[in-house]
Amino acid sequence: GENVEQHPSTLSVQEGDSAVIKCTYSDSASNYFPWYKQELGKRPQLIIDIRSNVGEKKDQRIAVTLNKTAKHFSLHITETQPEDSAVYFCAASKGKGGSEKLVFGKGMKLTVNP
């Protein structure tokens, strides 16, 4: 089955710096890659997603890139702010026609220091 690896597990940056989180997946049939943000004690919330027919997607300060050949995708956060501090999870899914469950990485705890 699908296996999603995420690294680093923790990252600490200064406010205003950029942060990059990298994930790899094992199943070439996966075609949907969402990123979730989970603040302490709260539920995960989708922040951005990308489909396999797109290489890059941007939404204000966050962007996601996908390399299908290498089977890895990354989340980029620019101009980080203290409120970006949270645990970020990447996930992969096969979408329609296959199993639609999300397989999550183990998460990365981002700390943005003011």
Added chain:
Amino acid sequence: GAGVSQSPSNKVTEKGKDVELRCDPISGHTALYWYRQRLGQGLEFLIYFQGNSAPDKSGLPSDRFSAERTGESVSTLTIQRTQQEDSAVYLCASSRSSGGGRTKDDNEQFFGPGTRLTVL
């Protein structure tokens, strides 16, 4: 509108007891998912329901775990003869469809607040 709701928010039980967790998805969402999140860990897929199709139970860790869903509404996750390793937050999510949708809204899984289960 109302988001995904779960009850109870917290459940403390004794080892060996059965527990039942409830999830109310967003109205109109055809897909419903259960995940488990142990302390400091990622989300572990348990089971998902899509309309009237047979559920995908591939993530259930043992036969002590089962889940049901009534039509496209409420779902219950039952854990029989609970063990200490069952202690975790159980998260439910729903989506408009189960992937392959043409818009982000079709794919997005909206999570409930979770049920924190503690097995003593």
